[in-house]
Amino acid sequence: MKQEAIIEECSHCNDATEASQQELARLKQELINNDTALSMAEIFKALGDPTRVRLIYALLQKELCVHDICEVLDMTQSAVSHQLRYLRNMRIVKPRKVGKTVFYSLDDYHVEEIFRQTHQHLTHK
Numbered sequence: 001m002k003q004e005a006i007i008e009e010c011s012h013c014n015d016a017t018e019a020s021q022q023e024l025a026r027l028k029q030e031l032i033n034n035d036t037a038l039s040m041a042e043i044f045k046a047l048g049d050p051t052r053v054r055l056i057y058a059l060l061q062k063e064l065c066v067h068d069i070c071e072v073l074d075m076t077q078s079a080v081s082h083q084l085r086y087l088r089n090m091r092i093v094k095p096r097k098v099g100k101t102v103f104y105s106l107d108d109y110h111v112e113e114i115f116r117q118t119h120q121h122l123t124h125k
Contacts (some may be wrong), residue, residue, distance in 0.1 A: 060116075
């Protein structure tokens, strides 16, 4: 029943002009490939966890060592390390070693921009 309704709603598509067919062909040709779509979805998946969002927000403020991240997020070192490993693998955070201490920061300005834009989108009225 639902599929029949969809087909009926789209019956006007049968009257598409040559220009719209060309536009659709151009859009199809310019569509991102499956590998890129998968990679983008993985980034959004990484950003889809509230703990990781809080961790990223903390790192947006300043570079932090694991101990400081544990304190800020009120999490165990094991849990923080697990999240950091995931975020490192996604190239969202990067480590910097000073002696025995490892400091973490956001990987680059692209990550900051994605996060800031998303936060701004949610908080604007």
